[in-house]
Amino acid sequence: MRENSISFRLNGKPIRLDVDGDRTLLWVLRTDLGLTGTKFGCGESLCGACTVVVSKEAVRSCQVPMKAVRGKDVTTIEGLAPNGKLHPLQEAFADTGGLQCGFCTPGMIMNAYALLLKTPKPTRSQIRAGMDDNLCRCAAHHRIVQAIERVSAPA
Amino acid sequence: MTDDPSVVVAPPLPSAGSSLHRRDFVRLLGGGIIVLFNADLSDLLGQETRTRGYPTDFNAYLRIAGDGRVTIYSGKIEMGQGIVTSLAQMAADELAVSLNSIDMVMGDTALCPFDNGTYGSMSTRFFGPALRAAAAEAKAVLLTLASEHLKTPPDTLSVEDGMVFLTSDRKTRVTFGQLAKGQKIVRTLDGKAVTKSVPEFRVMGRPEKRRDARAKVTGRAQFAGDIRPPGMLFAKVLRLPAHGAALKSVDTSAAARLPGVVVVNEGGMVAVLHTDPEAAEKALALIHADFDVPGPAFDDKTVFAHLLSVAGEGEEREKKGDLAEGEKRSVSLFEGKYVNGYGAHAPIETHTALARLEGGTMTVWSSTQTPFPSQQAIAQAIGFAVENVRVITPFVGGGFGGKSAGLQAIEAAKLAKLTGKPVQVCWSRAEEFFLDSFRPAAVVRIRSGLDGAGRICLWDYQVYAAGSRSSEQFYDVPNNLIRTYGRWGSEIPKMHLFATGPWRAPGANLNVFARESQIDAMAAKAKVDPLEFRLNNTSDKRMRRVLEAAAGRFGWKKAVAPSSRGVGVACGIDAGTYVALMAEVSVDAATGSVKVGRIVCAQDMGVVINPDGAKMQMEGCVMMGLGYTLSEEVRFNGGRILTRNFDTYEVPRFSGMPEIETVLVKNDELTPQGGGEPAIVPVGAVVANAIFDATGARLFQMPMTAERVKEALK
Numbered sequence: 001m002r003e004n005s006i007s008f009r010l011n012g013k014p015i016r017l018d019v020d021g022d023r024t025l026l027w028v029l030r031t032d033l034g035l036t037g038t039k040f041g042c043g044e045s046l047c048g049a050c051t052v053v054v055s056k057e058a059v060r061s062c063q064v065p066m067k068a069v070r071g072k073d074v075t076t077i078e079g080l081a082p083n084g085k086l087h088p089l090q091e092a093f094a095d096t097g098g099l100q101c102g103f104c105t106p107g108m109i110m111n112a113y114a115l116l117l118k119t120p121k122p123t124r125s126q127i128r129a130g131m132d133d134n135l136c137r138c139a140a141h142h143r144i145v146q147a148i149e150r151v152s153a154p155a
Numbered sequence: 156m157t158d159d160p161s162v163v164v165a166p167p168l169p170s171a172g173s174s175l176h177r178r179d180f181v182r183l184l185g186g187g188i189i190v191l192f193n194a195d196l197s198d199l200l201g202q203e204t205r206t207r208g209y210p211t212d213f214n215a216y217l218r219i220a221g222d223g224r225v226t227i228y229s230g231k232i233e234m235g236q237g238i239v240t241s242l243a244q245m246a247a248d249e250l251a252v253s254l255n256s257i258d259m260v261m262g263d264t265a266l267c268p269f270d271n272g273t274y275g276s277m278s279t280r281f282f283g284p285a286l287r288a289a290a291a292e293a294k295a296v297l298l299t300l301a302s303e304h305l306k307t308p309p310d311t312l313s314v315e316d317g318m319v320f321l322t323s324d325r326k327t328r329v330t331f332g333q334l335a336k337g338q339k340i341v342r343t344l345d346g347k348a349v350t351k352s353v354p355e356f357r358v359m360g361r362p363e364k365r366r367d368a369r370a371k372v373t374g375r376a377q378f379a380g381d382i383r384p385p386g387m388l389f390a391k392v393l394r395l396p397a398h399g400a401a402l403k404s405v406d407t408s409a410a411a412r413l414p415g416v417v418v419v420n421e422g423g424m425v426a427v428l429h430t431d432p433e434a435a436e437k438a439l440a441l442i443h444a445d446f447d448v449p450g451p452a453f454d455d456k457t458v459f460a461h462l463l464s465v466a467g468e469g470e471e472r473e474k475k476g477d478l479a480e481g482e483k484r485s486v487s488l489f490e491g492k493y494v495n496g497y498g499a500h501a502p503i504e505t506h507t508a509l510a511r512l513e514g515g516t517m518t519v520w521s522s523t524q525t526p527f528p529s530q531q532a533i534a535q536a537i538g539f540a541v542e543n544v545r546v547i548t549p550f551v552g553g554g555f556g557g558k559s560a561g562l563q564a565i566e567a568a569k570l571a572k573l574t575g576k577p578v579q580v581c582w583s584r585a586e587e588f589f590l591d592s593f594r595p596a597a598v599v600r601i602r603s604g605l606d607g608a609g610r611i612c613l614w615d616y617q618v619y620a621a622g623s624r625s626s627e628q629f630y631d632v633p634n635n636l637i638r639t640y641g642r643w644g645s646e647i648p649k650m651h652l653f654a655t656g657p658w659r660a661p662g663a664n665l666n667v668f669a670r671e672s673q674i675d676a677m678a679a680k681a682k683v684d685p686l687e688f689r690l691n692n693t694s695d696k697r698m699r700r701v702l703e704a705a706a707g708r709f710g711w712k713k714a715v716a717p718s719s720r721g722v723g724v725a726c727g728i729d730a731g732t733y734v735a736l737m738a739e740v741s742v743d744a745a746t747g748s749v750k751v752g753r754i755v756c757a758q759d760m761g762v763v764i765n766p767d768g769a770k771m772q773m774e775g776c777v778m779m780g781l782g783y784t785l786s787e788e789v790r791f792n793g794g795r796i797l798t799r800n801f802d803t804y805e806v807p808r809f810s811g812m813p814e815i816e817t818v819l820v821k822n823d824e825l826t827p828q829g830g831g832e833p834a835i836v837p838v839g840a841v842v843a844n845a846i847f848d849a850t851g852a853r854l855f856q857m858p859m860t861a862e863r864v865k866e867a868l869k
């Protein structure tokens with residue numbers, strides 16, 4: 001195996017990249033792979049705009065070196081609606097208006113997605129705590145919480 | 156929800172930029188029925204700033220094509236305020252077509268007529284009525300055509316869902332598309348078109364889902380940083396360590412040795428470029444530079460004394476009665492000095508642009524609120540004719556007044572010209588904080604008096620650096636004087652060390668904080684419930700109604716503050732909209748930290764086009780307002796900006812989210828007023844007043860950080 005070759009699963013499909021293992025996942029996604037749904041907001045793990053899910057955990061892709069995703073399962077916003085059918089979280093964000101400018105939205109949805117993997121029926125305070133490090137400058141917080149509650153509420 | 160391809164905010168990469176000459180404009184419009192209209196007061200005022208070569212009597216138009224689709228072309232941009240939806244709703248309703256048959260083309264200087272920019276809650280107030288009139292005009296044209304086509308007088312016809320039919324026989328009909336096909340009818344709106352009255356609304360006034368939602372939840376929505384032409388380079392520009400500093404010497408040799416790096420050092424700009432943005436960042440770190448940095452003149456603590464010292468004469472804004480007379484009648488006098496430091500816009504999307512030179516045209520995809528002024532600035536900076544620069548505005552990731560200067564677009568264009576490659580400039584968070592045009596630090600001084608009957612008889616108001624917005628008097632004060640000393644747009648020389656500019660409701664937040672805090676202090680001294688005190692002192696009907704509506708929802712119970720319950724009230728007027736807030740807070744006396752538990756917001760904004768959108772804006776205003784109120788402040792020492800990221804610039808978070816309840820106070824007699832800013836303006840005041848009610852301590856400085864609250868409690 002070549003030193004710079006990194007194999008992992010991206011949005012459900014196996015992929016192998018020849019990249020420097022010290023480059024960060026965020027910029028490899030956005031440049032080499034053209035997956036621009038994952039956003040840059042701060043570069044220091046302080047905003048959550050770059051959140052993706054790696055093996056069921058929400059991570060800040062601006063802090064994840066490529067070598068750390070070797071063999072892992074990476075899901076980005078583009079992987080949530082693979083056949084054009086929206087994930088219930090995406091539906092809920094759209095329906096409740098859990099977005100304004102939409103720039104924080106992919107990170108918010110991915111963070112919520114990982115939150116619900118761990119805690120399928122979170123209380124409101126668990127939602128707030130779990131989402132607290134994702135910033136939304138347009139202040140759509142209210143509707144974002146509603147969206148997550150709508151998906152996680154008992155039917 | 157269906158896929159909605161009809162929101163065309165950012166056209167995909169065209170093969171080449173097109174330039175536009177006046178004589179070509181109408182030809183370029185293509186066929187169909189076209190109504191040109193002028194939709195902006197600010198544009199009427201700013202005629203002289205218009206680009207030569209652009210038509211000057213309209214700034215937007217609407218076109219009905221041969222396939223029946225309706226397209227609205229406007230230089231306005233979508234940055235989260237939702238006009239992609241609300242404007243389409245207006246046009247759909249007036250034209251009697253479904254919302255789905257409307258396309259929006261926005262913020263593209265090659266396709267849209269000149270527009271000054273998107274700011275100041277103006278889109279709905281000024282653009283909306285003109286757009287509705289244009290749509291109504293188009294419908295009138297269609298009716299005339301249909302009457303000729305169906306050989307029957309217009310008054311026998313009805314219009315519904317893109318179709319004109321005989322009222323007595325729906326089968327005798329013709330579609331808009333059939334009528335528009337092969338036509339080339341161009342009308343300029345003359346102001347005579349009759350628009351619908353509120354009871355006739357079908358699409359307006361209904362909650363409508365955002366049309367850009369699907370693109371935004373799937374990650375497909377394109378922002379300026381998402382444009383990816385082949386061969387593009389990512390640029391990092393060398394910045395000064397402090398405003399006012401000068402570059403003495405620079406050595407880029409180490410940076411240049413990194414494989415693949417392109418170094419530019421031209422006309423004062425030093426930049427490194429690479430196909431990998433992180434490699435460009437590494438190269439930037441390898442540049443050795445020496446600077447002259449002037450000693451700090453003042454910092455974030457001494458700035459307020461500085462502002463007062465350079466203030467000069469000031470301007471009278473509003474004058475009534477005589478201050479000396481007011482003072483004579485006063486049985487108690489109050490003096491307050493209220494201050495607020497610099498505030499950053501801090502949109503989550505930093506300033507970003509991609510520039511590409513092709514066929515003699517520089518096309519720039521830019522994150523901007525002002526595509527047309529930016530086009531001119533770029534043209535000037537790179538020595539191009541204006542028509543050879545095209546600015547395209549994709550979705551903008553938040554602006555709040557901060558995305559107007561467009562330096563990043565100029566940098567990208569210069570670098571694209573120098574390198575011949577498409578170049579992206581995307582500011583880091585530290586650059587965003589360094590280069591932002593801050594909401595100015597500002598001071599308000601108020602001297603006020605109460606007469607023996609508990610009425611305000613004196614109001615002497617002076618505002619430094621913030622401007623007068625929302626300082627207008629709506630209390631019944633016989634002796635009233637409002638003076639301003641410098642404001643953004645006409646700064647006093649040497650007032651600030653860095654750029655300042657509009658921030659969501661510029662100046663209004665401090666003005667309302669000051670006024671409503673002072674009013675509260677007077678109510679407490681008079682031993683009157685703060686709501687009752689306000690009602691006793693204003694006969695303004697709209698204000699009384701929003702106050703009463705807020706009180707009803709909140710369940711306001713009369714008491715003299717401080718009552719130790721931690722409840723507060725504040726109200727204000729902004730962009731023609733009246734708003735009253737009531738809040739409930741708790742204060743941790745040991746740490747000084749303030750928790751806002753509940754906020755009720757009642758608003759009279761005239762006719763409401765999209766109630767759900769309006770409520771979303773109100774919630775957003777309240778939540779964003781808690782940031783300037785409790786935590787947001789730019790730290791600096793002289794020209795050095797010490798705030799570099801979100802760890803030290805604390806914006807509102809989920810954990811600080813109160814319960815927010817919104818009430819729209821019906822007022823269908825009034826045309827739609829601003830919605831994107833008003834509810835933010837009383838947030839500081841309502842929290843300060845609730846803190847006073849909880850603790851008896853009054854805060855005179857925003858943000859009301861835990862440290863400052865603790866200090867005030869001593």
Ligand code: FES
Pocket residue numbers: 039040041042043044045046047048049050051060061062063
């Ligand atoms: S960009 Fe990664 S957390 Fe902000």
Ligand code: FES
Pocket residue numbers: 098099100101102103104105135136137138139140235503552553
């Ligand atoms: S929607 Fe704009 S930052 Fe969240």
